Amino acid sequence: MLMQLYRGLPALIAITLLLLGWETYARLSGISPTMLPAPSRVIEQAWIYRQPLWENTLPTIRATVFGFACSLAVAFLLSVLVDFFNPLRRALFPIFIISQTLPLVAIAPLVVLWFGFGLAPKILLVALVTFFPMLVALTQGYQSTEEEIEQLLASMGAPKWKCFLLARLPSALPYFFAGLRISITYAVVGAIFAEYAGAAKGLGIYILNAKNNFRPDLVLAAVLVSAVLTLVLFGLTLLIQRLAMPWTRSSLGSGR
Amino acid sequence: MTIPPRLELKAIAASYADLQVLQDISLTIRPGEFVSILGPSGAGKSTLFRLLTGALKPSRGDILFDGSPLDTASSPFAFMPQRDALMPWRRIIDNTTLGLEVQGLSRREARKRVEPLFAEFGLTGFEQHYPSALSGGMRQRAALLRTVVQDRSMLLLDEPFGALDALTRAGMHRWLEGMWMRHQWTAMLVTHDVREAVHLSDRIYVLSPRPASIVEVVDIPLPRPRSRKGAAGAEAARIENAILETLLGPHEGQSS
Incomplete structure (x- = not known):
């Protein structure tokens, strides 16, 4: 625990210095708070407006979690199909790659136009930005399976699906979690962007309104909330990984 | 000769990826025997295993198991x-x-x-x-x-100790010999470690470089458990040297 704190120390110092520099500049240069508010003001305003901020955070969390869950489920199903049926991979991957080249700025308003201001377009956009990284992580994970383990299972007479369950799926776990960590940060950004393009409530629309009211301090307050949200989700994936892959911890502990 | 051999290869030839790997392999393993296949790297030892596990079909020759043609679907081998x-x-x-x-x-x-x-x-x-x-x-x-x-009914050991350091490997040889003596396994060991083969085997088939045929069959009549001491140890060393000579070719021998 102490060791971890010690390792995090340089990052903490750097962040503190950055905030201090920002604070001093905002105070001494005489720049208007409607241009650049000091960090202390952002935190103060975030506290004052905590009620509306929280009310606008909930829909963002909902969109992120639902969208991400949908994307995960579809990515997993497709990864399995593609693993068993290779031509499908050649048929579908070009489409997915093209889907990643679409600029979100263009797609978001269209999706809102087609599906309205409800939850559906947010889920769709979150899925769009997170689906492909997850699919790639999973398929690559399956391919990372040690050849000797597969030979061994074949010599034991294991059919292909058993080999998948016993060897390929667990081999993919480290890749899966690496993809999960990247995707979860995309997911929050995707949800906020979808709300920005049109929503009744949510951090995205809150940011848009605050900007239109010349309140950069509230914009930054919402940014702070979204950053905390992302970090919490990121931490959750780390926690789940530790629980799902206990063998990665054990090498430090017992035996030897 | 009332009991048929556990495994019999008769004049086997095989190609892998358009390359003739095995030219003429005949060998016999009786129940309870420990037999080694010794050869230089790339001589087709792994191809031999592919034939036995059914991953590859021989282009010529017969494989008999307990007197009848080998049915790879029943996977009679345990593979290491x-x-x-x-x-x-x-x-x-x-x-x-x-x-x-x-x-x-x-x-x-x-x-x-x-x-x-x-x-x-x-x-x-x-x-x-x-x-x-x-x-x-x-x-x-x-x-x-x-x-x-x-x-x-039979163990297939594919260079099982290749990744160990020399001392651990020597310890494993002693241990494996002890286990084998107690359990009377029928075993085929593929290796390029001459000492390993001499220590463990009742009989050694020495392969030529690719396309492989059997250049020498060496019976090891030494008493078990084998040790490196005394007259038996000296005899083991003599057999080792003779096999090394065969593997390395006459040219190296002449220079001394």
Whole structure:
């Protein structure tokens, strides 16, 4: 625990210095708070407006979690199909790659136009930005399976699906979690962007309104909330990984 | 000659990826015998295993198992691959039960079959450890336990100690010989370690470089358990040197 704190120390110092520099500049240069508010003001305003901020955070969390869950489920199903049926991979991957080249700025308003201001377009956009990284992580994970383990299972007479369950799926776990960590940060950004393009409530629309009211301090307050949200989700994936892959911890502990 | 040999290869030729790998291989392994296939790297030792596991069909010749043509679908071999191929995500006990689980035994039943063997394999107390917590020698013993517990009529050992350091390997040779003497396994070992072959085998088939044929059949009549001391040790060293001479060719011999 102490060791971890010690390792995090340089990052903490750097962040503190950055905030201090920002604070001093905002105070001494005489720049208007409607241009650049000091960090202390952002935190103060975030506290004052905590009620509306929280009310606008909930829909963002909902969109992120639902969208991400949908994307995960579809990515997993497709990864399995593609693993068993290779031509499908050649048929579908070009489409997915093209889907990643679409600029979100263009797609978001269209999706809102087609599906309205409800939850559906947010889920769709979150899925769009997170689906492909997850699919790639999973398929690559399956391919990372040690050849000797597969030979061994074949010599034991294991059919292909058993080999998948016993060897390929667990081999993919480290890749899966690496993809999960990247995707979860995309997911929050995707949800906020979808709300920005049109929503009744949510951090995205809150940011848009605050900007239109010349309140950069509230914009930054919402940014702070979204950053905390992302970090919490990121931490959750780390926690789940530790629980799902206990063998990665054990090498430090017992035996030897 | 009333009992047919366990495994008999008759004038086998085989190609792999358009390359003739085996030219003319004939060999016989009787029940309870320990036989080694010794050859330079790339001589087609792995191709031999592919033939036996059914991954490859011979282009010529017959493979007989207990007197009738080999039916690879019934997988009569228990295979131990190069390196240990232990699954890092399974505890040692669950690694050793793998073959039984593939055969359809419940996890509980499989454990009951494996547990009494842990003491003999020197793995008592490590049942619940993950493979990463074990030393190389222990991992190999776990891999062998996983192999023999499948209760097949013959063991195929593919350079099982190649990844170990010399001292650990010598220790494993003694240990494996002791186990073999007690259990009377029928075993085929593929290796390029001459000392290993001489220490463990009743008979050694020496392969030529690719396309491989058998250049020499060496019977090892030395008493067991074998040691490097005394007259028997000197005889073992003499046989080792003779085989090395055959493998390296006459040119090296003349220069001295």
